[in-house]
Amino acid sequence: MNNLLINRLSLTYKDGFRAIKDLTLEVGNGMFGLLGPNGAGKSSLMKVIAGLQKPTSGNILFNGREVTRDPDPVRKHLGFLPQDFGVYPKVSAYDLMDHIAVLKGIGRHRKTQILNLLEKVNLGEFKNREVHTFSGGMKQRFGVAQALLGDPKMIIVDEPTAGLDPEERNRFNSLLSDISREVIVILSTHLVEDVRNLCSEMAIMSRGQILRKGKPGALIKELENRIWTKAIAREQLDDYLSGYRVISQQLLERELYITVFSEERPEGFSTVDPLLEHVYFHTLNQNSSL
């Protein structure tokens, strides 16, 4: 059983921006979903865990070993897919995979795994093609393959399915799901649905802090009979915003629906089965109103 313990972690950039504020979190085997709006600090947190960025204070323990000052223990068992990455020009997919495999300490039998992974991400036929000529989706799949090289005990994937078509996304999700039984997978995403489907644990992050943490099902359950919706006219929006705890607004067939959180059913509202999305918006909403 692997364990990642993040203890009172803070990160302040040179320009004074506080990306992570006194964050504490514990993660075990399985998929851990990290949800949060842009600028919440998810990528910063991932960079710190991966050792790409030194925190200002706090520490991280991976399987009991402190890794903020010396990221080697985590790097020995890390698969990392950053949100945005490029590749070396002029180098083929196989050669680049081989390079990363060597850097991850894989021995002479690495060829088997490289070919296996390339096939798993549907790039087997393109192994000799230069990666920088790949399309966005292909490159992303390459990124997935490289993250799985070796014997990772922790896989950090930042927006992994961006640029993948629905079919590829499914494949990737099931692959991750398979692997996550024995390892920690931290999945950072905007896609609430992916977290619902894949993650056994999740956290919602905003402004550098964890606002909520728990199992998706349990979090949803907390909202049962507390989420209500109603179609309103646009000009009424301000009134509703000031009168109710509106957690989201969306257009359905050009009509504006608002969703509110309330212990009792507000007048004119109908009940809704809570979704993880509601948990997400509610949490953000709660936080912003604090």
Add this chain to the structure above:
Amino acid sequence: MNALFLFEARRSVRHWLTCLAALILIFSGIFCGNKFNFTVGEGIYLNSPYTIGFLTGLLSLSVIFLAIIYALRLLFKDTDSKFDRILFALPLAKNVYLNGRFSAYLLQTFLSFVLLITGFAIGQNLRTGEEIQHGFRLWHYLYPLVIFGFLNCLLVCSFLFFLWVTTHKKLLVVTGGLLLYIFYMVVMIFSNSPFMAGSMPQSPEAQQLSAIIDPFGLSSYFFESRGYTVLQRNEQVVSFSGMVLLNRSFYALLSLLFLVLAHRLFSYSSVSGKKHKKKSEPVTDLPEIFRKEYIRMKVNFGDGSALKSVMSFARIDLIYLFKSIAVPAVSILLLFFAGMEMYAEIEKGIRLPQKYAGSGLMATTISENFHLLGLLMITYFINDLYWRSNLSGFLPVEKTTFFSKSKLAGHLLSAMALLFFFTGLLIAEGLLFQTVYDYFRVDWKAYAGVILFNTLPLILFTAFVLILNDSFRNRFLALGVSVLAVFTFTGTASKKVLSYPLFRIFSDYTGSYSDFNGYGIYSGAFAERLVFGLSLIFALWMIHQRFKGQKRNFREEAVLVLLLLSGICCGKLFMKGYVPKEPGREMAGAIAYEKEFRKYKDLPQPDITDVETRIELYPSANAYRIRGKYTLKNQTGEPIGKVLIHFHPDLKIEEAWWKTASEAKKIDRKISDIDLKQPLLPGETATLDFEISYGWFAVNGHESFNAIIENGSFMRISRYYPVFGYQEYREMEDAVKREKAGLGERSGLKSADAPAVFKKDFIRLNMLISTEKGQTAIGTGELTEQFRRGERSYFRYEAAGIPFRFAVSSARYRQKKLVHKGTAIHVFYHEKHSENVSHLIENARLTLDYCSQNFGPYPFKSVTFAEVSSFTRGFAATAYPGAVFMPEDRIFHANIHADEKQDVINELAGHELSHMWWGTSQIDPDEREGAPMLTETLAMYTEMMLYRKMHGGKKMRERLKVHQQIYDSEKGLSENQPLYKVTPENTHISYSKGAVAMVKLSELIGEDRVNLALRNFLVNNSYPKKPSSTDLLEEFYKVSERRDETDRLFKTP
């Protein structure tokens, strides 16, 4: 105004990097202005408009490097940042975009150059001294700033801009810039530039052509000013007319053409559009993902894996380098540049003969050129390789792997592979030249020097540059600092920056390779310094790694300790015998000497009449020991009460005694004045017994004329013997400094018309030279005895009635001998240099016949020609009584069959052998104006007459034409003296103009009469008279009526 330009200008001005770059440029300029001592010619001031113009032109070459860096930063910015996709989607006219970019680019480059020149002007004006004239004239700086600075900026920027528009490849832009530089270097070879003195003179046609096509305009500057006098050069700028106007207009127009073409060929789509064929993705019924299990792999983080990771980094680098155009393009450039230099070294212009394409010549040519180019290339490549992962966006993936720490070592390994690849290419080119020139005697030791002197220091520098790149967060800052490191820690500037030689670990070797001696002790010393450098860089590397957060590694630390220990040991060995050059010490010594001893100038001093000496040579220890006994005689009419004795500063006094009949005095100071208790009366004698020793160390370098080396030693050894009386040559020359020191006027040369001098200073010489077994020592005079004792060989040379001037050589020689009409002709040569031996003997016979017939009998029983190592530089051949010494790399070992216009062996024999009649052998000219006319001019005359005898009048006149060209090209760089007043430094007058004048005289009055006058001159001016040039003119007047014409030849400048 163009919005793009304004945006760029505002952004740049506010950027801290711009301020830093400005400061660096100004300080570099101040350094150049204050420290560069490019003396163009005697009497031409360093801040004369001519020199300022020339140096500005030379400095304008830096525009290439500035423009390359700015091109990479400015022109490629949009694509690098991927902002082009947004920018090109805007309604932005093509012209507005291009004009905005180009104007910002040009202005930034030019302003940088303006800053450099501003610094240069400040630096020059902070100087004082004889080489600086008073007053500051802004125009003298502004004018070249425009004709060289601005126009060269325009040319380089427009050319690189054009390359950017048409290729969008960084490397091609860099290569294009370097190509411009190489093109310039090639043109300069034919331009008669004072800096390309080795290839001078070029024919007027070649000069004219290079004046037109030189992209930086310097050749046109030299061409246009070729007729200027020293005064003109000091007072007026080189006019903007003729070739300067033509060249500058041509390149200004060409620049505009590049810009027009760039505008025509530019299209937005070609910048951002990436063309590649996409292979469509297969449609599979059941994706593999569902069929195959995910396989896990065991990982290992041991040493083997660490090594593999280093190799993997290197492999990826090399795939990138060799798949891109970078390496092929740079290889071609390098081969082209080195090839041009090899060709120039072999062919040597019209003055010198074709050299044999020996491995040594090829290897030293590679070393002379590869080092700087290698430094620049490696600076670029390392910057490119290091920042590639960052720029491509691969860094987050790579850096989160365990072995990402191998990145630096991987780049180092790939750079090493690249450097060995370039080294191999250059060596292969050298071998190719050897094959083409039909001289395929491969000396691998010479080529190994290329690796030792270039590849290895370049590898050290690579490690240093990697540390620099890893220490900065900005790619261009890292590049700028690396380029700065090239120019401060290597080359000429490093001597100022790192005055302690041990720390110049990246430096190159600019010395010789000798077939006799290889690289001598320099290769060992170089290796010692490299080991020290390695330990230093390794320590720096480890400190850097620790700083970057890497854990302690005891094994690495153990290696470091071992390396540091061996580095310190090697450093100590390298520094053995180091004598620091203290600036000002020599000057202080000269001032003190003059103040203390000038009084001896007018005091009578004894003359040396007999020299009995034993010279023990230890070539393998780079040392010798001299034991000597002088017999001294008071040949003046006055008693001598004080004696001033000098021992050479480089030699150690083991023991020395001054003895007269009544007293003996021990001497232990290098300069000693002795008060005699009893004056030495006229006619009385004294003796000086002495034992002195000498040895040299690689760290100080050897003296060209005191080169005691393992094989092929040559010493003008009489210069290192004790001498008596005031030595004028020790006086300080700089008039301003003399005035400051309160020294007054310097003892000048006597006028040519001063009264005649008689002095009995010839000596009887008996020298016993011993050397190591297997070597032959050649001395001065006749060989009278030769024997072996133990491990040493002994050679006794004797001569009577010769000037105090003798030399020694020692080497493992082959010998050829022939007796011609009772005179033995010996040639001692290196076993691989036999090609011209017979021809030399033949020409020596001819010379002996001609000179004996026309000037008088040959004064010795034999003549010896001895080849010496190329560690001796500074002459093509030198004659001593009975012996002529010739460095291996000048004339003797040249391919005379390749050049039908020239027979250098004939010239060598004719010229040097004739010195046995002229000064300094049968006559000893008085040290005054015109003295070189009695030595070199007469030797040149004999050379020309013998050339005619061997090859006919037409060929001789062709040679004469070359001498006329040499004279014409150099006469404007110093005071134009008449021949009869020529001073020793003006060889273009004593040799070249002298040859022309003497041949003209022979045509005017006839060869026979000239020879008669010369024969009479020898008879009438024999020892103890010290003749002057007017004595020779008198003899010419006596044999012909044409005094006016004779005067015109010898008495007009």
